Each structure stands twice: as C-alpha cells, then as structure tokens.
Amino acid sequence: VIGLLGSTGIHHAGLAVADLDESLAAWTGLAGGVLEVRAELPEQGVEAAAIALPDGGEIELICPLDPNAAGGVAKFLRTKGPGLHHIALSVPDVSVALTSARAEGVRLIDEVPRLGLHGVPVAFLHPVAGGGVLIELIEHQTEST
C-alpha cells in the first residue's frame, strides 16, 4: 500500500551527535556497517556521516559545525541533548512527493528539494506533519519502484 508520499521504506535514522569522530567509532563498533559517505554540508551548518548496515537501513550521524549556532542541530543538541533527530523515508521522486504533500496541506520545511549528504534530492517535512517526528524524504530507487 502506497501512501501520500509514495515512500517505499526507511532509508535511515538521523542522530544528532556532539562529536562526529567519536560517534562514528562507537556506532560502527556497536552496530557494524560501512561508512558510506562523510561530508560537510555548510548550508545546513553540519558535518554528517552515513553508516550503511549490511541488510539495509543506514545510521546518519549529524554534528553541528558550530555548537553555538542559533538553530538547527546545534539548538537541538543544546535543548534535547544527543539522540534521535529524524527518520528518512525513501521516495522514488522527492518533487512529486512534495507536490502531493502540499496539495493535501501537509506542512513542509523545504518547499523544493535540495541535495543531501548522499548527493541526491532530499526535503524535510515540518515535524507537525509527522505528529512530532521530523521526516526527511530522500530520493532512492528501490526494487519496487
């Protein structure tokens, strides 16, 4: 059954961390997996890394470039501490998903897709759309799409 967003699965869980090197070592040691990509995303004010687990699903670690920044992950860490930040759903086409969402009055953070850590289009819905859960849409071709 396909929902409004056309999502096909959980692509990753996004975790806010205070020290990227330390968290990468800890998560790889605990959960295993392979470092798929690590990059600074200056417009987001973060450095991020994705660990791909063998049978599917990724752990994405997000660390603010400036822990004193006013918003984003820096603020999340100051107010809530390190922990689960968002979940990302795979969709075949982020633009199509945003158009469908907008037509149904789903509140968005990103009105248009932008390039994410993996170099593919992504967009965030507003947390109210997920009942308090921050949802990222990530363009990802899967078996059934």
Added chain:
Amino acid sequence: VIGLLGSTGIHHAGLAVADLDESLAAWTGLAGGVLEVRAELPEQGVEAAAIALPDGGEIELICPLDPNAAGGVAKFLRTKGPGLHHIALSVPDVSVALTSARAEGVRLIDEVPRLGLHGVPVAFLHPVAGGGVLIELIEHQTEST
C-alpha cells in the same frame, strides 16, 4: 562489517504517540505500508502497532495504556511529547547479542530477552549505550544471516 551486536539492519523506528488509532491512520495515509501487527503489551504498559513499508523497515507506534503511569512511554510523552522514541536493530540472536554487549560493559535495560510485539525475542540497551539513543534489539533472520 559486523559490529559487537551482530546487527544486520534497521528493523523499525519506534514512535511514542498519544492516540494509537489517530496515529495509525495518519502514518498509513502519509507513508503507506501495511498494518503488520497490533497488540497490547501489558507488562510494558503500552498498546503498540507496526506498519511494514513495502521495501523494508517498519514504523512502530507505541501508546501508553495509562497516560498517567509513572514511567515508560507515558513519562516520555509527558516530558518530551510525541516523537521518535527508539530505533530497533535486527540481530540474528538477541541472547548472543546481549552476552557480547555485557562482556564489553555495554549498559543494558533488559538483562535477558523478552517477547516483543512481533512475538520474537527483543531487548533494550540503556540509552547511554547509544549515546542518548534508545536501541532495541529484535531477533530477525535476514538474507545475510
């Protein structure tokens, strides 16, 4: 690469919700998927439901049976509001994973596996083990195990 826990992938994202019927309708409408199981877990003080997405990964919704209960998800909802509660990693054998974790000094909530929503063994690590993230281990045979 297999880590200490032997985990093979992300089994589900666990969400704390205040109204299970409403959240089920909202998540199914938004993300799609199929209601795989819904049950009361009285020892956990919750009613829970799992939505399986077509290409993998599940959304697990957890709602307290008594919103005024002192601990658990009821307390989570009162202090943090509805949102991401835990992530569950698939492991081939929860007992083996707990033994490995204990041997390395990983802090646990469950010292022995118990039966979870899906009727298979599960166990929770202490959030300090995940750097602030509550990790559930769930016994799940996958392709590579």
